[in-house]
Amino acid sequence: MSGGVDSSVTALLLKERGCDVVGAHMKLWDYVDVGGDIHRDGRCCGMDSITDCRFVCDKIDAPFYVLNLSDTFRKKVIEDFVAEYAAGRTPNPCVRCNTEVKWDAFLGKADELDCSHIATGHYAIIDQGEDARWRIRKGVDSTRDQSYVLWGLSQSALSRTLMPLGSLLKSEVREIARKHDLRTAEKAESREICFVADDDYRRFLREYASKHELRFHPGKIIHADGRVLGEHEGTEFYTVGQRKGIGIGHATPLYVQRVDPARGQVIVGDDADLYTNELVAEQVNWVSQTPPAPSATFSCEAKIRYLHQPARAVAKVLDADRLHLVFREKQRAITPGQSVVLYDDHTAIAGGVIAK
Amino acid sequence: MDRIYLDHNATTPVDPDVVEAMLPYLRGGFGNASSVHGFGREAKVALEQAREKIATFIYCESAELYFTSGGTESDNMAVLGVASQSKGKRNHLIVGATEHHAVLEPAEHLEHKEGFKLDLLPVDGDGFSFADDLRRLVTDQTALVSVMHANNETGAVQDIAALTAVTRDKGILFHTDAVQSTGKIKVDVRQLGVDLLSLTGHKIYGPKGTGALFIRKGVKLTPLFYGGSHEKKRRPGTENVAGAVGLAKTLEIAGERMDADYRRLQELSDYFIDHVTTAIPDVFLNGPRRNRIPQTTNFSFAGIEGESIVLSLDIEGIACSAGSACTSGATEPSHVLVAMGKPKVRSQGAIRFSMGRSTTKEQLDYVIAKLGLVVQRLRDLSPLYGKQK
Secondary structure, eight states: OOSSHHHHHHHHHHHHTTOOOOEEEEEOOOHHHHOSOTTSTTOTTSHHHHHHHHHHHHHTTOOEEEEEOHHHHIIIIIHHHHHHHHTTOOOOHHHHHIIIIIHHHHHHHHHHTTOSOEEOOOSEEEEEOTTSOEEEEEOSOTTTOOGGGGTTOOHHHHHTEEOGGGGSOHHHHHHHHHHTTOTTTTOOOOOSOTTOTTSOHHHHHHHHHHHHTOOOOOEEEEETTSOEEEEESOGGGOOTTOOTTOOOOOSSOOEEEEEETTTTEEEEEOSGGGEEEEEEEEEEEEOSSOOOOTTOEEEEEEEOSSSSOOEEEEEEEEETTEEEEEEEEEEEOOOTTSEEEEEETTEEEEEEEEOO | OOOEEOBTTTOOOOOHHHHHHHGGGTTTTOOOTTOSSHHHHHHHHHHHHHHHHHHHHTTOOGGGEEEESSHHHHHHHHHHHHHHHHTTTOOEEEEETTOOHHHHHHHHHHHHHSOOEEEEEOOOTTSOOOHHHHHHHOOTTEEEEEOOSBOTTTOBBOOHHHHHHHHTTTTOEEEEEOTTTBTTBOOOHHHHTOSEEEEESTTTTSOTTOEEEEEOTTOOOOOSOOSSOGGGGTSOSOOOHHHHHHHHHHHHHHHHHHHHHHHHHHHHHHHHHHHHHHHSSSEEEOSOSSSBOTTEEEEEETTSOHHHHHHHHHHTTEEOBSSOTTSOSOOOOOHHHHHTTOOHHHHHTEEEEEOOTTOOHHHHHHHHHHHHHHHHHHHHHOSSTTTOO
């Protein structure tokens, strides 16, 4: 339970179905460690969020516990976040948290408390295909579908996960909350990274680097045609497709094409240059489908960002952990470090991390 | 089985007779004890009668007893108040290694922010401190020594008289946190030889938000806050008359029941300890069997974390605690057990069961059975059990 309306309604629906529900809030970080404005509303892991969870659990008569997972989160998510930027990639910490922290920790706790399943408020559907393999499918509300962030989950994790909101629209969920007088009914959504309270990842990186005595990769801003246009303080502060903040006057708008931390270079160019149609995905996890043999190819629709319309592509399996994707049409700003998820209509087949 | 409460060291239910004693001061007797008029005078009389009762209970004079909001405030008042008076003259503090955070934290604050030097008085494997160790630490710069009477995690009762014998007549003040002992065993400030003593109501079937600080005549103290002449300017603020009356009443009742309660709890806890350690393998009792507040039993279960046991028992309707109630959600090892020399792993797996007036043998049998099942299940899941016996 995050303190938001989705996890509140999830707890309520399961309680109504007759489940023995135990509410748990994962404390993943502290303001002392991550900085940012502590007075900003609705931030998960702040005291307000925990209190909201508490009230909801009290209302539905479920025990409520705060689980401190900040050590694991720091090691597996925060440190990875920083390392990825340093390596010239744009990380997706929410995916990493799901894959490495949330499910593991939650299931571990479920075992300790003798609970058979865990449940979350994600808008996605978990079910079994004809071959009994656990599948992740898009939630019914296409504007809220969160199947994209779940690609890293194992079969054993999925077999014990309930997501009751997958078959509901967000508006229906809010209505349920209102009807039951849940104080989280009107709560604003949070879409940003939970531990970057002010949504300013650069501020976070600067403070983190200063606290841990890390250095950035400064150097030159270079046009794709070779001209050196200026200087920058660190490749960490730039992401593919970025336009703002390059700080260089130019006849036409400049966009970040790629970053090269080893050389300290940020390469910029025109918007048109951002469109490419190939990528290699690493750390691939096969979800709804058993892993095909290497060299197998198949059609799919691939999503390269959370806010991206899945686009038609042909996937070729390279080996157990990697695949190669060729899009039918060029896609804008394919970004190393982001997740790519392959869909077959509504089913998320597999996912991986976009390699350089 | 109804819910079973075994966390009496965290807090206790208010005795119905105490509630009755308080109600008049929440109703018709609501006056401000400092007011000149009749309403005020009634309240003032009740306050002073309560003060007298409590002073008698701990063998001090009414003039030496000050009402506070509880143990934490009393501890802060004592530590910070004495230190503030000594600043610039004596700058050394000694505090027990197993003190409650309400003593440790103000002491640490004084060390980090006010230029005091702080030493911790060590304890042995049972949690006891000795006069020789104190003698070694004391210097001519020592302003204050603070050692608790009874420990909240293990129940160990310190020989305070032996320790105050070391500091007496050396210009050193001695404070003891008697939050866990007052009302359960005899607390006599003259016999203990202390200059300051903290006590609270809610650990002994009184209301939360009530407590007192004994300050021996002649001891100078800087108040924590300012704003009126209440409590001789040492603790301003409109007096919680109902609370003071409740505190006096609960100590009065405790005094009457003390010997019988002590014997009963001794028996129950011996029973519990014997059965838990027999029924469940690889269990360790933390703390002494004797010279302790008998209601407190603290166990470490090899291979599993305390928090997991507490949550699992809670789901079964059994209330106990891991470490002390004040630490929230952190898997830090108990500083008390660490000071006693217990390996870190044992300090993280410690559970405290603290009994009280409502505890029955039947409840304990139920708990022992459930505990056995919970520990077994958690050990089956634990990657550590079997490796760290």
